[in-house]
Each structure stands twice: as structure tokens, then as C-alpha cells.
Amino acid sequence: MQEFLNWTVDTIREDRLISPWLEEKKYEWTPLVSKNIHNLLERGFSIIVVTDKEREWFLEYILGNINSTKLNRPFLPYYDFKSFYRYIDTIKSDEDISYIKDMLSISFPNGYCFWYIGRSQDVRAVIPKVSKNSFLWLFDEEKQDAFNLKSSDEALDMKLLQMFRLYNKSVSASLFAEINVEN
Template sequence: MQEFLNWTVDVIREDRLISPWLEEKKYEWTPLVSKNIVNLLEKGASVIVLTDKDREWFLEYVLSNINSPKLNRPFLPFYDFKSFYKYMDNIKSDDDISYIKDMLNISFPNGYCFWYIGRSQDVRAVIPKVSKNSFLWLFDEEQQDAFNLRSSDEALDMKLLQMFRLYNKTVSSALFAEVNVEN
């Protein structure tokens, strides 16, 4: 079983659809992905995906591809946050956040984590940013424990697709014990 950082670099270099920019971010990428995949595969947590409005296309892409039958792997618990709470753009108070977290704790007794992709200052980022174990792909803010990008980047959409490709490969490899994401 290969060490996770080296495995990640090898995949980036070998996959012609993933650009080298991601290799430069390997020290940001690997600890975040490791934590997320450990929560998913070892702790049995569900992943609740949400994005800002500009990235809703990416949410659809993720949910359409994460459990594709072509992957020949078990389906994994990835869910659209909108299916639980359609008023997510109206979250205004700590009470709102508390009620939503209570609902999710009841719904997911094995735990859950958020995967948020979007602008850091968006109202939809509030709950993932204050929740432990969130997998954050944040735009326009440098935050520790998040993968930081710029919404003004002309190649942003392509980078998101490349990041998802690498993430999905990592999930499969970890699931089939080809890589230990904890090392």
C-alpha cells in the first residue's frame, strides 16, 4: 500500500486530465482529503454537499458522478443539502443553525460532514464553516483547514473538475485498500 502524499503526486503526474497546478497544492490537498475520507469510510459519516449559487452546476456534477455504476464500487452516502433543507439561503441566526444541526444529528446517527464548494462569504457557507469535519473548497478567503481558490481564476471550473477527478480516484483507491489515506 502506497503512502498517500506520494500516491497523490503519482496520480496527478500520470493522469493527463489533471494539470500540474494541483501538485503544487499537494500539502494543502492531502490532509483535507485524508480527513474527509477517514470520516466517510472508517467512521461511516455521510457527506452533505452544498455549494454557492454559482457552483450549483458542480453540485449536480458531483452527485451525478460520485456513485456512477461505471466506478464498480459500492454506492457511498453523498447527499444534496437542499434535499434536507430547501430554505438554506434564509439561515439568519444561531438558532437556525442549531435546529438544522439537531435535524442532521437525528438523521445521521453515524455522523455527517459537510462538503462545501463556493465563496467563503456566501450564506450557504455559514453552517459548513462552523461545523467540525467539514471539507471546504473556499473561494476568496485564505482559511486554514480549507482548500483555498480564487473565484476570479479563469480556469476555476476546470480546476474544480480536476479536483473532483482526483478526489473520486482517491475514494476508490482508499475503498479498495490501494492507498492508506492516513499516511
């Protein structure tokens, strides 16, 4: 079983579809992905995916590929937040957040965490940013315990696709005991 950081670097270098920019961010990337995969596979959490409006295409891409039969692995619990609460853009108060969290706690008794991709100041970021265990890919804010990107980056869409590719490979490698995300 390979150590996760080394496996990540090797995978970035070997996969011609993942650019070297991600290797430069390996110390930001590996702890966040490790925590997310641990929550998914070891703690039995469901992953609730949320994006800002501009990244809804990416949400569809994630959900269309995360459980692809081509991966030859069990289907994993990834869900679109809008399928639980369609009024995501109208969340205004702490009371709204509390009601939504109560609903999700009932729906996911083993636990859940958010995977948010988008602008930090978007209304859709509010719940993931205040929730424990969130996996955050934030734009235009330098936040600790988040993978920080710039929305003005011309290569942003390509970077998101590369990040997803590496993430998906990490999930498979962990699931098949090729890596240990604990280390």
C-alpha cells in the same frame, strides 16, 4: 499499500486530465482529503454537499458522478443539503443553525460532515464553516483547514473538475486498499 501523498503526486502526473497546478498544492490537498475520506469510510459519516448558487452545476456534477456504476464500487452516502432543507438561503440566526444541526444529527446517527464548494462569504457557507469536520473548498478567503481558491481565476471551473477527478480517484483507491489515508 501506497502512502497517500506519493500516490497523489503519481496520480496527478499520470492522469493527463489533471493539470500540474494541483501537484503544487499537494500539501494543502492531502490532509484535507485524507480527513474527509477517513470520516466517510472509517467513521461511517455521510457527506452533505453544499455549494454557493454559482456552483450548483458542480453540485449536480458531483452527485451525478460520485456513485457512477462505471466506478465498480459500492454506492457511498453523498447527499445534496437542499434535499434536507430547501430554505438554505434564509438561514439567519444561531437558532436556525442549531435546529438544522439537530435535524441532521437525528438523520445521521453515525455522523455527517459538510463538503462546501463556493465563496467564503456566501450565506450557504455559514453552517459548513462552523461545523466540525467540514471539507471546505473556499473561494476568496485564506482559511486554514480549507482548500483555498480564487473566484476570479479564469480556469476555476476546470480546476474544480480536476479536483473532483482526483478526489473521486482517491476515494476509490482508499476503498480498494490501494492507499492508506491515515499516513
